[in-house]
Amino acid sequence: MNLREGGDGNPGISLSLFGPAQKLDTELYDGIALNFSLPFKLGSRSLKDYAQEKINKDKEMPDLIIIEKDLEEITVGDLKGYTYTVSGLGTFQYLFLQSQFKTDNFVEISNLTSDPTNQGFAQIVEQVLASFKFLE
Numbered sequence: 001m002n003l004r005e006g007g008d009g010n011p012g013i014s015l016s017l018f019g020p021a022q023k024l025d026t027e028l029y030d031g032i033a034l035n036f037s038l039p040f041k042l043g044s045r046s047l048k049d050y051a052q053e054k055i056n057k058d059k060e061m062p063d064l065i066i067i068e069k070d071l072e073e074i075t076v077g078d079l080k081g082y083t084y085t086v087s088g089l090g091t092f093q094y095l096f097l098q099s100q101f102k103t104d105n106f107v108e109i110s111n112l113t114s115d116p117t118n119q120g121f122a123q124i125v126e127q128v129l130a131s132f133k134f135l136e
Contacts (some may be wrong), residue, residue, distance in 0.1 A: 004057075012037045015128065017029060019117050032121050033112035034128060047106055049097070051096040053083040064088050077130045081106075085123045090114055099134040 012035055019030030042050050042090040051071055056064045069085040074095065081097035092112050099105035109129070 011083065015093070017121075017124075019115065019119050019121065021117050028112055029090070029114050030116055031114065032125060033095050034125065035110045035112070036132075039099065039107050039110040041104050042106060046070060047096055048082055050106070051084070051094075054094065054096075055084050058084075058086055079132070079134075097132070101134055105134060 006124075014045065015032065015034040015036070016028075017032040018028075019032075021030040022028065032068060048071075055071050057068065059067060065086045065088045067084065068087050068091065071082055071084045074081055074083045076095065078096060078100050079097040081095060083093060083095045085091060085093045091114070092110060095109040095135060097107050097109065099107075109132075111129075113121050113125050
C-alpha cells in the first residue's frame, strides 16, 4: 500500500493497493483506492448540509454521474456521518465523518475500490474504515 499526498489539488492522503489485473498508467479498475481529506471545519454549516451540497453537485451531471445510493446516515467504527454512492467510470462511495473529540472537525473519504478479480478488497476497506480515528 502506498501513502502519498492527495493528487487532486486538495490536501489529503491516498491509500492504494493494485490488484493483479491492474495495468500501470491507466485508471483504477482493479484495486483499493481510498482518499482521505485532512480534517476540516465547516463553520456554521452542518455535516449533513455539506454532504448534501456534494451530492447535489453530482446530480447536476446526470450524463456523467448516476446516484446509486442517495445520502444516508452511517456509523463507521465509533464515528457518525453520511455517505452516498455514485457510478460513472466506476462505482464510488463518498463518506463524510465527524470527529468524536471535536464536533467541528470533519473528514471526507472517497472509496474508489474495484475488485473484479475477487481479492477481498471490500473486506480490507471495511477494516481500514472501521479502524479510522481522529486524533485529539
